Amino acid sequence: MDAWHRQDFDLTSQALRRLLLWDPDRLRVFNAGKAVHSAPGWLESLQRGPIQNEPLQDYVTRLELQGRDLRNSVGPADWLDERLNILSRLRRESDPADLVAEFPLIRDFIGWIFELETDRPPISLSTGHVALDRLPMQIQNQVSFQGSKETALGSDFLIINPLDSWTPEAKGSSARVFLGVIRHSRSKEIQSALKIMRPDRHDYALPLFREEIQVLTILQDTPGVVPLHEFGFIHLEKGSSLPAEDKVGTPIDLRGKVRRYGKDNLHQFIANLDTFTQQDWLPYLAVEIQDRSENLLMLCDSSYTRGRFLPVLEGLRMAIQICDILQVAHSRNIIYRDHKILHYYWRVEDNGIMMIDWNIAKRFPEGLSKPEIQFDLVQFCARALHHILTGRPASGSLPLGPTRPEEIEAAARSYQVRWTYDDQRLPKEIKEILATGMQGDYQDARQLRDDLFNQFQAYQPLVPGNPDPQPES
The missing domain is CATH 3.30.200 (Phosphorylase Kinase; domain 1)
Structure with a gap:
């Protein structure tokens, strides 16, 4: 049954036809042949996901029963047992993030797995002249291997x-x-x-x-x-x-x-x-390697930019995309924690933020508490968002250098913003968002994102070179 283990269904069928000539239990062999013939369709159904309006539990149960019939008719195989295990776990409402952690290649055969998550934030939105939309990522020309x-x-x-x-x-x-x-x-x-x-x-x-x-x-x-x-x-x-x-x-x-x-x-x-x-x-x-010139320290820190500040609209765009990433991470019970600006890049070719260095991040398999989410947002606002908008990290926040987990865990749960003369360039509403975030008053990343996005929309027509929105005809 090596062919069955390799998912070579044609060769498996040929072997069963030869077996049919001399095996006394011809009905069993015949049924095994029918099962092998149905295997590609079963895999295709698993790849496609639930059909329109089909409840997830009904779909998962149906596919699991069909898969167990395959196993009983033909025999066990690693690829089949792995899929049956996943279906069984989905039937018992396992967290998709847990399944991805346990089965790293799950997206290759169940690409719809994260569609099960609720309240996923959109990564791109339609806006005006300064495009907020993230372009399709230019994956490096690479060769991956298995084993x-x-x-x-x-x-x-x-x-x-x-x-x-x-x-x-x-x-x-x-x-x-x-x-x-x-x-x-x-x-x-x-x-x-x-x-x-x-x-x-x-x-x-x-x-x-x-x-x-x-x-x-x-x-x-x-x-x-x-x-x-x-x-x-x-x-x-x-x-x-x-x-x-x-x-x-x-x-x-x-x-x-x-x-x-x-x-x-x-x-x-x-x-x-x-x-x-x-x-x-x-x-x-x-x-994936990143271009140092696209690091936000180089683009935002006033000591590197020689006192030139990132345009407010550009900073809002970066912050909104970071919130998108944090919202996905939080929905999978992960907090980033180490929000130094060095860990962010603005990739021109993607029109998008890239976050590196996730070694201080922490996953809570039992679920994230509201205080943990609030703490992650406070650190983001004090270390990254403040730096993006003002050219410097917030007073009293963790330093830019190497940071150990225990140092982050001991960091403040709220900060008071201290404005300087240079911050007069920031609109009052954006200052209020930053101060609210640093005080720990945001409950989730989507709430912060929505406030930033409202300011992005409001501020964009005020920027020279951006056309005013035209009324619909």
């Missing part, structure tokens, strides 16, 4: 130079970040940002790696969350070590081995984390 493989460091897997040394604030507390080149064939290679665990901070960094990989897996369908390429472990030969932060631009000549895992192999990676790190393997994540 795991081991390769030599320095041949098919190259670590080129540090990406976390361009400013002191970019230094991470748990990991280093390097430009990496990963070769998939002689003619195919991609660049990635390689996030490698600091070898001297094993006890502190390992739980953060475990959390980040699961959070990224759950949010990979969310526009604005940094795309994940792969993950794995690096073992450096004796005499090889990661360069110090002050070695900017120094060529890296490392030797060792790399154990690579495709995104379908999350559970094996998680299961091996403790064992491999105890054997001096360094966990890594490979994510």
